[in-house]
Amino acid sequence: MFTFLLWLILLVLCWPLALLALVLYPxxxxxxxxxxxxxxxxxxxxxxxxxxxxxxxxVLRGPALR
Structure with missing residues (x-):
């Protein structure tokens, strides 16, 4: 969710860079x-x-006692 909010902020500030990031991420x-x-x-x-x-x-420790 935080990454999506950062991407939205990037979309508002610089939409070509946000679209490039959207294409290059996959x-x-x-x-x-x-x-x-x-x-x-x-x-x-x-x-x-x-x-x-x-x-x-x-193995040397032996069986666990319960």
Whole structure:
């Protein structure tokens, strides 16, 4: 909502720039999409490595008492 309000202010102040931003935003989103996917993949791999690294400590700790 805040981004939309900023865009409306830009539309009032400089409408050609606001229209250019409206056209370029989806293109920029598509350009950055592969980097976001790589970020998810790297985060998953790091979580897997952390889980494997912590596995011996979790096994030696024993079952949780409830």
């Amino acid at each position: 293109l920029l989103w598509l350009l950055l999409l592969p980097f976001r996917l790589v970020g998810f993949a790297v985060g998953g791999v790091l979580a897997l490595v952390a889980a494997l690294f912590m596995l011996p400590a979790r």
